[in-house]
Amino acid sequence: MPVLVAAGSATWESSAVERLGRRGGGVAVHKRCVDLTDLVASASTGLARAALVDAGLPGLDADTVSVLARSGVGVVAVDTADGGAAVRDRLHRLGVRGIVGPDLGGVDDALRDAAASAGAGAGPPGGGGAPIEEVFEPSGVAAGRGAAARLVVVWGPAGAPGRTTLAVGLAAEIAHRDRSVLLLDADPYGGAVAQHLGVLDGASGLLAAARAANAGELDATRLAALARCVGSDGSPLRVLTGLPRPDRWLEVRPATYDDVLDAAATLADWVLVDVGFSLEGDQDDPFATGPQRNLMTTAALARADEVVVVGAADPVGLSRLARGLVDLHDLRPDAAVRVVVNRTRASLGWSESEIHGMVEGFVRPRDVHFVPDDRAGADRALMAGRSLVEAGDSTLRRAVAAVADGVLGERPEGGGRRLRRRTAGRAR
Numbered sequence: 001m002p003v004l005v006a007a008g009s010a011t012w013e014s015s016a017v018e019r020l021g022r023r024g025g026g027v028a029v030h031k032r033c034v035d036l037t038d039l040v041a042s043a044s045t046g047l048a049r050a051a052l053v054d055a056g057l058p059g060l061d062a063d064t065v066s067v068l069a070r071s072g073v074g075v076v077a078v079d080t081a082d083g084g085a086a087v088r089d090r091l092h093r094l095g096v097r098g099i100v101g102p103d104l105g106g107v108d109d110a111l112r113d114a115a116a117s118a119g120a121g122a123g124p125p126g127g128g129g130a131p132i133e134e135v136f137e138p139s140g141v142a143a144g145r146g147a148a149a150r151l152v153v154v155w156g157p158a159g160a161p162g163r164t165t166l167a168v169g170l171a172a173e174i175a176h177r178d179r180s181v182l183l184l185d186a187d188p189y190g191g192a193v194a195q196h197l198g199v200l201d202g203a204s205g206l207l208a209a210a211r212a213a214n215a216g217e218l219d220a221t222r223l224a225a226l227a228r229c230v231g232s233d234g235s236p237l238r239v240l241t242g243l244p245r246p247d248r249w250l251e252v253r254p255a256t257y258d259d260v261l262d263a264a265a266t267l268a269d270w271v272l273v274d275v276g277f278s279l280e281g282d283q284d285d286p287f288a289t290g291p292q293r294n295l296m297t298t299a300a301l302a303r304a305d306e307v308v309v310v311g312a313a314d315p316v317g318l319s320r321l322a323r324g325l326v327d328l329h330d331l332r333p334d335a336a337v338r339v340v341v342n343r344t345r346a347s348l349g350w351s352e353s354e355i356h357g358m359v360e361g362f363v364r365p366r367d368v369h370f371v372p373d374d375r376a377g378a379d380r381a382l383m384a385g386r387s388l389v390e391a392g393d394s395t396l397r398r399a400v401a402a403v404a405d406g407v408l409g410e411r412p413e414g415g416g417r418r419l420r421r422r423t424a425g426r427a428r
């Protein structure tokens with residue numbers, strides 16, 4: 001089994017080379033790399049199965065470890081300084097598969113295990129595209145969702161149907177009912193949650209969290225410090241603000257985004273995610289290695305416990321909604337879907353049951369909700385930079401509260417029409 005070695009300035013390299021060469025057992029040094037760039041380039045040839053790196057190698061971060069994993073290379077770190085539990089935790093969060101001490105005890109087995117687990121998650125370049133769930137397998141060994149956390153993704157097709165209005169309104173409504181909530185703005189085309197809630201300082205919680213994750217330093221405590229608390233009615237809402245400019249989506253690397261979702265699930269009982277409209281991606285292209293903008297959307301959808309699909313009630317909005325439900329089903333056939341038909345108004349002329357029937361032609365939803373066009377109610381909240389809950393009573397707020405009832409499972413769903421609830425499992 002060919003192994004890459006990158007020791008940086010540490011002194012264990014020669015003993016590792018000697019030991020791995022001597023022991024046999026199939027583990028052999030394929031190349032000694034001078035630095036991280038050399039390591040990544042060597043891994044991209046697809047010839048190596050594992051890498052032995054120094055824990056202090058400059059530039060070693062979660063993104064690099066995930067790039068190595070996608071080349072089929074599992075990483076084992078040598079903790080030269082014997083840094084104890086804190087260093088081990090950080091390395092695990094980076095996605096390092098094994099850690100050995102300066103005496104290199106057990107290094108052969110650690111490398112074999114790392115190779116096996118990397119091989120299971122991603123193949124060598126060109127070896128077939130891993131499905132999205134696999135690409136997004138948590139890179140941190142200790143990563144895991146909070147046992148009770150529910151991930152609700154608010155999605156909808158192009159054309160500004162009201163995704164952010166619903167995401168912010170639902171998060172505020174759920175917080176108002178004394179649940180712990182984190183609202184994550186993960187729209188790769190630019191964040192808008194901050195403007196909706198009057199958070200004007202311009203610092204992006206999402207980018208800060210992604211940076212912390214890349215350094216292996218993101219946990220619930222750190223995420224709590226990066227989130228903003230908004231709301232003044234005694235039930236604060238935690239908000240992780242989004243991209244300050246659309247072009248900064250590149251800074252949210254796939255491995256770090258998954259860590260942000262993991263940390264969110266340990267911080268709050270309810271995680272609401274406002275995502276972009278597009279589901280397009282080259283995740284099915286085995287030769288695609290570049291960054292993919294819509295992974296922020298598709299990765300959240302891949303692990304959502306429920307997807308709130310928002311569509312506009314006008315003819316263009318409804319046809320986009322229909323198409324969107326098909327696309328969502330292609331991406332996540334088992335998704336539990338709740339549909340919100342937004343900005344309904346008498347001048348459009350369709351009955352609720354006609355729209356209900358149209359939706360059921362494409363998906364079996366948990367429920368279909370109708371939210372009225374309430375320009376005054378929406379504007380009052382937007383202009384004040386406050387949530388619908390704080391902005392006072394409006395028909396919009398009451399309608400969003402009814403959607404929150406459904407999300408929380410607090411009232412019988414479906415009004416007169418009881419719809420069978422889908423037994424939806426998560427994608428992974």
Ligand SMILES: Nc1ncnc2c1ncn2[C@@H]1O[C@H](COP(=O)(O)OP(=O)(O)O)[C@@H](O)[C@H]1O
Pocket residue numbers: 156159160161162163164165166192342343344371372373374375376378379382396
């Ligand atoms: N039910 C509604 N009634 C009136 N205006 C609405 C309603 N829902 C959304 N809007 C308005 O539509 C615009 C787009 O909404 P937004 O939530 O930002 O869309 P998206 O996130 O889908 O792009 C905003 O000006 C918002 O205030």
Ligand SMILES: [Mg+2]
Pocket residue numbers: 163164165187192
């Ligand atoms: Mg939006």
